[in-house]
Amino acid sequence: xxxxxxxxxxxxCAIYYVILIVALYFSLKWARxxxxxxxxxxxxxxAAGIFAIMSMNMPIxxxxxxxxxxxxxxxxxxxxxxxxxxxxxxxxxxxxxxxGDGGIxxxxxxxxxxxxxxxxxGLYTFKGxxxxxxxxxAIFIAAWLAIFLAAELAAVEMxxxxxxxxxxxxxxxxxxxxxxxxxxxxxxxxxxxxxxKLRPDLLAWNKNKNKDLGEQKAEESEVxxx
Amino acid sequence: xxTNDKYFVVVGVIICLVIAVMSPxxxxxxxxxxxxxxxxxxVGETEPVIGxxxxxxxxEGLDQIGEIAALAIGIIITLIIAYVVxxxxxxxxxxxxxx
Numbered sequence: 001x002x003x004x005x006x007x008x009x010x011x012x013c014a015i016y017y018v019i020l021i022v023a024l025y026f027s028l029k030w031a032r033x034x035x036x037x038x039x040x041x042x043x044x045x046x047a048a049g050i051f052a053i054m055s056m057n058m059p060i061x062x063x064x065x066x067x068x069x070x071x072x073x074x075x076x077x078x079x080x081x082x083x084x085x086x087x088x089x090x091x092x093x094x095x096x097x098x099x100g101d102g103g104i105x106x107x108x109x110x111x112x113x114x115x116x117x118x119x120x121x122g123l124y125t126f127k128g129x130x131x132x133x134x135x136x137x138a139i140f141i142a143a144w145l146a147i148f149l150a151a152e153l154a155a156v157e158m159x160x161x162x163x164x165x166x167x168x169x170x171x172x173x174x175x176x177x178x179x180x181x182x183x184x185x186x187x188x189x190x191x192x193x194x195x196x197k198l199r200p201d202l203l204a205w206n207k208n209k210n211k212d213l214g215e216q217k218a219e220e221s222e223v224x225x226x
Numbered sequence: 227x228x229t230n231d232k233y234f235v236v237v238g239v240i241i242c243l244v245i246a247v248m249s250p251x252x253x254x255x256x257x258x259x260x261x262x263x264x265x266x267x268x269v270g271e272t273e274p275v276i277g278x279x280x281x282x283x284x285x286e287g288l289d290q291i292g293e294i295a296a297l298a299i300g301i302i303i304t305l306i307i308a309y310v311v312x313x314x315x316x317x318x319x320x321x322x323x324x325x
């Protein structure tokens with residue numbers, strides 16, 4: 001879903017860059033308050049993993065392919081869409097600068113679609129559905145919806161840019177990302193299942209309920225260490 | 227970093243590198259959703275504004291080996307940049323205890 005250079009006129013790119021800067025401002029504030037040193041390796045590995053998985057295009061119908069994006073994944077793991085904004089800004093910047101994937105002029109739009117919309121839609125859909133349908137079905141639908149809406153927003157951006165006609169763009173992007181979303185949903189569930197199994201302490205949703213216990217334990221072990 | 231976290235990073239990087247080794251062989255060469263949509267409405271490919279050292283995740287003159295190498299380089303660059311940036315942005319003080 002990486003928008004290349006030349007699909008969006010520069011003055012519109014500037015608007016998306018302004019949105020990116022505002023989002024980064026709030027994300028940096030979030031990090032300063034909430035990003036534990038313990039979560040730093042998690043953020044780094046998720047960024048590298050997202051970079052890697054984006055190379056694995058899987059076939060979908062109509063001679064098209066798609067890969068996992070991971071906006072919902074990052075936002076759900078950290079319980080914060082701000083984390084997705086930071087991760088996607090870095091990954092998309094590396095891809096644009098070193099690999100010519102996604103234009104540097106379209107960076108703002110690409111972070112808006114995959115990081116900001118992906119993160120917000122992913123996290124809040126998950127939060128809303130978690131109780132009624134259960135954790136993992138909610139993750140699947142959240143990840144599916146995140147990528148589907150991100151793609152439709154990209155279609156709207158292409159229309160505003162005068163690159164795609166509105167209806168044809170929405171229809172194409174919608175149909176392809178309906179299928180790509182299934183890949184996204186399955187892989188997001190798999191990654192979170194694996195984290196829950198191997199490193200449940202890294203998932204933000206386990207942090208609040210473990211906090212009192214965990215801090216007590218940490219204090220105790222510090223005391224015994226001394 | 228605790229031993230547990232070092233282990234997590236090592237396992238994470240290994241998984242990423244396994245993906246990098248497989249994807250030049252397994253990844254679908256078909257256009258992705260956006261490229262295909264652009265084809266459907268008759269929009270051609272555009273040139274990137276800046277040149278990149280590894281266009282399309284490849285190294286000139288090397289086929290699949292080049293792709294694997296380019297991806298591996300990208301994985302390491304992304305890991306290091308994200309680690310350094312996250313270290314710079316992280317919370318410095320312990321959270322204030324709620325009253």
